[in-house]
Amino acid sequence: MKHWRRPLIVLAATLLVGAVRLPLEAALTAELRGAGLLAAPLAVGTREKLGQTSATVALGGLRTLVATFLNLRAYTFFTEARWDDVADTFDTIVELAPQTIYYWETGASHQAYNASAYYLNDSDLPPLRRDAAWRAAVLKGRAFLERGIRNNPGNPKLNAYLGYLLIDHNKSRAFRDHDATFLAAAQAYQTAADAPDSLPFLRRFQLYSMARVAGHQAEALDLARQLYQNQGNRTPTLQCVYFALEMGAYPMLFDPESLAIALFGSAEKAYATLSNYWLRANDRLPVHGVASAIRALEAQLEIGADKSVFLQHPVQNAEDE
Amino acid sequence: MSQTPLSPTRSASGSHAGRISVIASHTFTQLVRMKVFYFLAVFAVITIGSNFFDLPQHAGPEAAGTNILNSIKSWSVGTMTLFSVVFAIVATALLLPKDVEDRTLYTILAKPVPRLDYLAGKLLGVILLVFVSLALMDGLMTAVLQIRSSMILSAQMELAHSRGWSAPEIASMRNDIVSQGPNISLQAAVFVVFLRASIMASLALLISTFSTSTLFTSIISFMIYFIGHFQADARGVFLEAGAGWMTRAIALLVALVLPDFHLFNEFDAVIQGQAFPPMLLGQITGIGLFYAVFYVIASWFIFAEKEF
Numbered sequence: 001m002k003h004w005r006r007p008l009i010v011l012a013a014t015l016l017v018g019a020v021r022l023p024l025e026a027a028l029t030a031e032l033r034g035a036g037l038l039a040a041p042l043a044v045g046t047r048e049k050l051g052q053t054s055a056t057v058a059l060g061g062l063r064t065l066v067a068t069f070l071n072l073r074a075y076t077f078f079t080e081a082r083w084d085d086v087a088d089t090f091d092t093i094v095e096l097a098p099q100t101i102y103y104w105e106t107g108a109s110h111q112a113y114n115a116s117a118y119y120l121n122d123s124d125l126p127p128l129r130r131d132a133a134w135r136a137a138v139l140k141g142r143a144f145l146e147r148g149i150r151n152n153p154g155n156p157k158l159n160a161y162l163g164y165l166l167i168d169h170n171k172s173r174a175f176r177d178h179d180a181t182f183l184a185a186a187q188a189y190q191t192a193a194d195a196p197d198s199l200p201f202l203r204r205f206q207l208y209s210m211a212r213v214a215g216h217q218a219e220a221l222d223l224a225r226q227l228y229q230n231q232g233n234r235t236p237t238l239q240c241v242y243f244a245l246e247m248g249a250y251p252m253l254f255d256p257e258s259l260a261i262a263l264f265g266s267a268e269k270a271y272a273t274l275s276n277y278w279l280r281a282n283d284r285l286p287v288h289g290v291a292s293a294i295r296a297l298e299a300q301l302e303i304g305a306d307k308s309v310f311l312q313h314p315v316q317n318a319e320d321e
Numbered sequence: 322m323s324q325t326p327l328s329p330t331r332s333a334s335g336s337h338a339g340r341i342s343v344i345a346s347h348t349f350t351q352l353v354r355m356k357v358f359y360f361l362a363v364f365a366v367i368t369i370g371s372n373f374f375d376l377p378q379h380a381g382p383e384a385a386g387t388n389i390l391n392s393i394k395s396w397s398v399g400t401m402t403l404f405s406v407v408f409a410i411v412a413t414a415l416l417l418p419k420d421v422e423d424r425t426l427y428t429i430l431a432k433p434v435p436r437l438d439y440l441a442g443k444l445l446g447v448i449l450l451v452f453v454s455l456a457l458m459d460g461l462m463t464a465v466l467q468i469r470s471s472m473i474l475s476a477q478m479e480l481a482h483s484r485g486w487s488a489p490e491i492a493s494m495r496n497d498i499v500s501q502g503p504n505i506s507l508q509a510a511v512f513v514v515f516l517r518a519s520i521m522a523s524l525a526l527l528i529s530t531f532s533t534s535t536l537f538t539s540i541i542s543f544m545i546y547f548i549g550h551f552q553a554d555a556r557g558v559f560l561e562a563g564a565g566w567m568t569r570a571i572a573l574l575v576a577l578v579l580p581d582f583h584l585f586n587e588f589d590a591v592i593q594g595q596a597f598p599p600m601l602l603g604q605i606t607g608i609g610l611f612y613a614v615f616y617v618i619a620s621w622f623i624f625a626e627k628e629f
Contacts, residue, residue, distance in 0.1 A: 006626060007531050010619045011578075017615060018577030021608075022556065025581045028604060029553055036595050037587045041554050064592045065399035068392050099593035102388050197496070199489050 036099060039063065067097040074110075081122075083115040087140065094148065101157050104148030112141025112165055116174075138174035141165065149188075156195035160202055163188040167209055169282040178284065183216065185209035203227060204238050211241050212284050221245040239263055240277035240290070247289025256293035257300070271297040275309040340434055341442040348446020352412055357450065360404055364458050368397050368465050390470055390501040394592045397462040401511065402588075404458070405451050405518035406546060412447045413525035414538035437621040444526050444617060451518045459511045463503040470502035506597040510588035513602070516609035517585040521546055523616035524580065530623040548575065549582035556581075580612050 032038040074089040090107030097103055119125065119133035145162045152158060165171060166185035175181040189206035192198060207227060211220040224242040227233040243263050247254060257267075264270035274294050278287065291310075298308055305311075420426035429439060477498060481491050525542040532538040558564050558572035584605065591597055 006623045010527075010622060013619065015577050021611075022576055025552075025584060025608070026556055026560065028608070029556075029581070029584060032584070032587065032601060035598065035601060037590045037597065037601065038583065039586070039589060041557070062395075062399045062402060063586075063589045064391070064395040068395045071388075071392075097589070097593055099590060099595060100391060102391070197489075197493065199493055200487075 039098065063096040064100070067093045067100070067103065070096070071103065071106075074107075078110060078114065081118055083111070083118065083137070086110050086115070087144075090144070094151070098151045101148070101152065101155060104145060104152070104158055105161055108141045108145040108148065108161065108165070110141075111137050111144060112171065116141070116171075135174045138165075138171050142175075154191055154195060156192040156198055156202070159188040159192035160205075163192065163202075163205055163209060167205070167212075167283075169284070172282075172284070179213050179215075182209050182212040182284075186213065186216070200230075200232060204233060204235065208237065208241060208285065211245060211286050217245055217248055217286065221249050236273045236276065237285075240274060241285060243274070243293070244286040244288045244290055247293075248286055251289065254289070256289040257296035259289075260293040260297065267297055267300055271301055271303070278309055279313050281313055337435070337438055340438040341445060344429075344434075344439060344442025345445035345449060348416065348443050349449045352446065352450045357408065357412070358454070358457075361454070361457055364397075364400055364404065365461060367400055368393070368458075368461050390466060390473070390498075391592060393462070393466055393469060394501075394507065397458070397465075398507075398510065398514065398588050398592060401455055401458050401462075402514050402517075405455055405514055406521050408454060409447060409451050409518040409522035410525045410539055410542040410546070411535075412450060413444070413522045414529055414532075414535045414542065416443045416447070416526070417529045418535050436625050437617075440526060440530075440620050440624055441617060444523055447522045448519050451522065452515060455511060455515050455518070459508070463507075466503045466507075470498055474498050500594055506591045506595070509597040509599075509602050510591040513585050513587055513605055513609075516606060517582060520580055520582075520585075520609055520612045520616070523613040523620070527616045527620040527623070530620045530627065545579055546582065549579045550586075551583075552576055552579055552581040553583040584608060 029038060033040065070089055070093045074086055074093065077083075077085040077089060087107070087110070090103065090110065093103050094100075094107060116134045116137035119130055119137055123130060123133065125133060142162070142165060145158060145165065148158045149155065149162060163185040166175065166181050166188065172178065172181070186206050186209035189202050189209055193202035193206055203223075204227060207220055207223045210216050210223065213220075220241075224238070224245050227238060228242050243260060246259065247256060260270040260274060261267055264273055271294065274290055274297070277285070278290055278294060294309060297303075417426070420429070430436070474495065477494055478491065481494060486494070521542060524545060525538055528541050529535075529538045532541070552575060555572040555575040559569050559576055564572070587595075587597060587601075587605070
């Protein structure tokens with residue numbers, strides 16, 4: 001018994017000291033988690049997916065190392081077009097390294113772009129199921145990206161990437177409610193643009209997204225006027241969107257041709273830019289007054305009917321005017 | 322014979338600090354002679370090799386830069402963690418049994434060397450070894466990261482200029498790459514790896530004072546190392562209502578007895594680009610020192626009465 005007396009005293013001291021440090025360590029853990037320096041404990045499901053060895057390594061504080069190896073494994077799945085395995089692997093990767101933006105972007109891109117395109121073009125599925133699989137993959141990519149944003153609130157890259165996905169006209173068929181989708185894109189771009197040192201194009205893309213939402217065009221016009229003040233923002237798309245928003249808000253106030261020449265600098269430039277804009281019908285950008293302006297500019301510049309832009313994309317309804 | 326002011330017992334080499342430093346440097350030399358630094362060759366191969374491997378990339382050329390930097394960091398810091406913990410445990414577990422086997426322990430304790438000085442010297446020798454190893458690995462990682470990020474930066478700048486990117490876009494891309502390269506937060510994270518290894522060394526020292534073999538000390542230390550990462554989980558189970566009393570009692574015991582190694586896992590976030598605030602680093606360092614000092618005092622308390 002004497003032999004164990006001192007170890008037992010040490011054990012008692014350890015327990016006593018443990019009781020003192022327990023609340024302190026709990027508070028510090030909370031502080032470190034709040035600062036984003038410590039990750040939350042791994043979910044049981046993730047531990048199971050990792051397997052015994054990797055889980056041990058990850059629990060031993062080497063999560064990013066395991067994530068790096070899983071990323072390599074995901075690449076193999078990607079080359080073999082095993083999309084479910086790619087999705088599963090990225091689910092595990094982002095559990096291990098939730099702050100690595102690259103993993104969120106890549107996981108979303110595999111679903112929304114690579115898997116969806118595969119289902120549509122290369123799979124052996126019958127046409128109806130192809131379309132359903134394509135849509136499911138696009139929505140899965142979006143959901144993954146939104147989960148990434150919830151894990152990294154305000155991250156400009158992820159928000160910009162979400163905005164890019166939501167305004168991609170090749171994907172718009174997957175999102176049934178266009179207004180809600182464009183509004184979500186505008187909000188994502190706004191968050192990205194509000195971040196410090198954000199790139200100027202993000203605010204312009206916020207405008208392009210908002211301009212497409214019914215009921216938000218007055219708000220978009222205010223933003224367009226504000227952006228137009230800065231010479232660096234006067235890209236062809238911004239000039240066209242600004243033109244369409246002004247014409248939409250004040251159709252009786254402006255003459256389309258005069259406003260176009262005033263905004264673009266010359267009739268030739270106005271015609272070239274508005275014609276290109278008109279051909280981007282799939283983008284669903286506002287086109288108020290664009291057709292009228294083009295028609296008037298064609299007359300002024302004596303462009304023959306055989307060369308008219310309307311031959312490539314005719315006026316379909318009164319709203320286009 | 323009366324002592325003079327210059328007698329050996331009062332000189333610097335006779336002080337606590339002097340004795341501890343002599344034992345520490347002897348321990349360091351002893352461990353270096355065991356050719357432990359050979360592992361650095363393995364680390365060099367991993368780190369330098371990772372700079373030349375053209376690993377598969379999911380993303381396009383615009384994003385091909387930063388992910389490889391993350392990979393280099395996670396491999397390097399992962400390897401540093403493993404090596405430092407293995408070193409700390411195995412080297413410390415070897416200390417006492419080897420001194421007993423070589424009978425050097427009897428020679429030392431027969432002299433007027435307090436047992437605390439002996440233990441502190443031995444531990445400092447191991448910690449010095451871990452520090453030198455980590456410093457060498459860190460230097461190599463930083464050099465490789467610096468070279469690789471410069472390569473990526475120049476390639477991306479060329480791409481950006483060829484595509485006519487605007488000045489703010491180029492600046493943003495540059496910031497992205499630079500933030501993933503070597504920085505002060507990464508050095509802080511490596512320091513935390515060192516702290517964790519030092520705690521493991523002092524814990525292994527405590528176990529070795531009552532253990533009967535090197536193998537026992539090593540196995541128990543590694544078990545504590547892994548269970549220590551669950552400490553935050555155990556504390557959560559204890560603090561949250563809902564679990565049975567038996568589960569909560571076990572959770573409480575784990576939380577009270579074992580060190581919380583989860584607190585030393587910041588490098589995962591730092592690798593992902595998170596900054597390490599100095600205030601938090603200070604708090605972590607304080608906890609690390611507390612554990613190390615507590616385990617050394619506990620080791621001395623047991624070792625003081627041990628008979629050989």
